Amino acid sequence: METALTRLVGVRHPVVQTGMGWVAGPRLVSAVANAGALGILASATMTLDRLRAAVREVAARTDAPFGVNLRADAGDAGDRVRLIIDEGVRVASFALAPSRELITELKEAGVVVIPSVGARRHAEKVAAWGADAVIVQGGEGGGHTGEVATSVLLPQVVDAVRIPVVAAGGFFDGRGLVAALAYGAAGVAMGTRFLLTSDSTVPDAVKARYLAATVKDVTVTRAVDGLPHRMLRTELVDALERSGRARALLHAVRHAAGFRRLSGLTWRRMVRDGIALKHGKDLSWSQVLLAANTPMLLRSAMVDGRTDLGVMAAGQVAGVIGDLPSCAELVEGVMAQAGEVIGELAAAPGGWVDAAMPG
Incomplete structure (x- = not known):
C-alpha cells in the first residue's frame, strides 16, 4: 500500500511504531523495520553512548529505514541531532515540537523530520518551520496525552497542513488504518499494539x-x-x-x-x-x-x-488487545485486514472507494 508516508520514508507499509521509553529498543525497532513498517528508537532514556550503540545495533539487524525519537527540550538535543546525522538515520521523530534550527539542520543533512503533536496549532507551527510530516495523537493514546479524541483532532490537522499526517491514538488493526486513510491521513502510528508483541522486550x-x-x-x-x-x-x-x-x-x-x-x-x-x-x-x-x-x-x-x-x-x-503476535505477523495482519476492508467497501452497492484509495 503506497501512501505519502511510504514514499517519504521508504517503507513498504504506512504503519509507524512509536518511540516508547524503555520499550522501543533495538530488538523491537529492527523487527518492525524488517516487517516493512517504520520503527522508531526511544532515546530519551539513553545516554549518548548508549544511543549510538543502539542505532548501530538496529542498522546491523536490518537494511530497512528506521527513526530515532528525541526530546526537543533536552539540553543535549543538538548533540543527539548530530549523532543521528553522523550515523545516517533516516527519520528524526520528536516528542515535542523541535525548534526551527533543529529542523533545518536535520533537513539539510537529508534526515526526514516527523514531530509528534497533540494540537492543530502545533502541527501548523512545525509545518511552517519545514517539518516533512507530522504524527498527531488524540486523547486515546498512551503516555502523556491531550483531551481531544483522534476522530476530532485528526481531520482538523489534515485540513490545516499540506504535509503527510500520521494518525495516532486508538489504532491497533487494519480497520483503523482504513479509517485513518479515509480521514486523509497517510498512515497510522501505534505504541501499545507494538508493545504487546513477542518481539517486545517488556517482561x-x-x-x-x-x-x-x-x-x-x-x-x-x-x-x-x-x-x-x-x-x-x-x-x-x-x-x-x-x-x-x-x-x-x-x-x-x-x-x-x-x-x-x-x-x-x-x-x-x-x-x-x-x-x-x-x-x-x-x-x-x-x-x-x-x-x-x-x-x-x-x-x-x-x-x-x-x-x-x-x-x-x-x-x-x-482493553481490546488479547494476543502477542510477532511484529511481522502484526503488520501482515493489519495490511491484510485493511485490504479486505477496502475491497468490501469498493464492492458494496454504491461503493465509494477502490484499492487505490491512499494517495
Whole structure:
C-alpha cells in the first residue's frame, strides 16, 4: 500500500511504531523495520553512548529505514541531532515540537523530520518551520496525552497542513488504518499494539497485565508527574492519587536521583531540562520536580517487571488487545485486514472507494 508516508520514508507499509521509553529498543525497532513498517528508537532514556550503540545495533539487524525519537527540550538535543546525522538515520521523530534550527539542520543533512503533536496549532507551527510530516495523537493514546479524541483532532490537522499526517491514538488493526486513510491521513502510528508483541522486550508478567485489562482499566491521571498521563490503573496509581503533595515530591526527588545515575546526566543538565520543560508547558516548580517520577516508574515496570512498583503507560486499545503476535505477523495482519476492508467497501452497492484509495 503506497501512501505519502511510504514514499517519504521508504517503507513498504504506512504503519509507524512509536518511540516508547524503555520499550522501543533495538530488538523491537529492527523487527518492525524488517516487517516493512517504520520503527522508531526511544532515546530519551539513553545516554549518548548508549544511543549510538543502539542505532548501530538496529542498522546491523536490518537494511530497512528506521527513526530515532528525541526530546526537543533536552539540553543535549543538538548533540543527539548530530549523532543521528553522523550515523545516517533516516527519520528524526520528536516528542515535542523541535525548534526551527533543529529542523533545518536535520533537513539539510537529508534526515526526514516527523514531530509528534497533540494540537492543530502545533502541527501548523512545525509545518511552517519545514517539518516533512507530522504524527498527531488524540486523547486515546498512551503516555502523556491531550483531551481531544483522534476522530476530532485528526481531520482538523489534515485540513490545516499540506504535509503527510500520521494518525495516532486508538489504532491497533487494519480497520483503523482504513479509517485513518479515509480521514486523509497517510498512515497510522501505534505504541501499545507494538508493545504487546513477542518481539517486545517488556517482561511477560507486565504483558499479562496489559492483556488482562479492559477498556475501563485504562485511566488518565496527573498523580505521576503532574501532567495528564494515560496508563493502566493499578494499586500503585491509586496510592499515588491518595498521597499528599509533600509525599509525592519526596518520591520525585528519589526518582530524579535514580534517573540521573542511569542516564549519566549531571544535576545541572537535569535542572536545565526542567527549566525547558517548565517554560514549554507552563508548569509549576512542583510539577517539574514531579516529572522526574516518569522515567523511573516506567522503568520499574517495563524493564524490571515490577508492576507493584512501576507504572504502565497504555493507550485505550490495551482493553481490546488479547494476543502477542510477532511484529511481522502484526503488520501482515493489519495490511491484510485493511485490504479486505477496502475491497468490501469498493464492492458494496454504491461503493465509494477502490484499492487505490491512499494517495
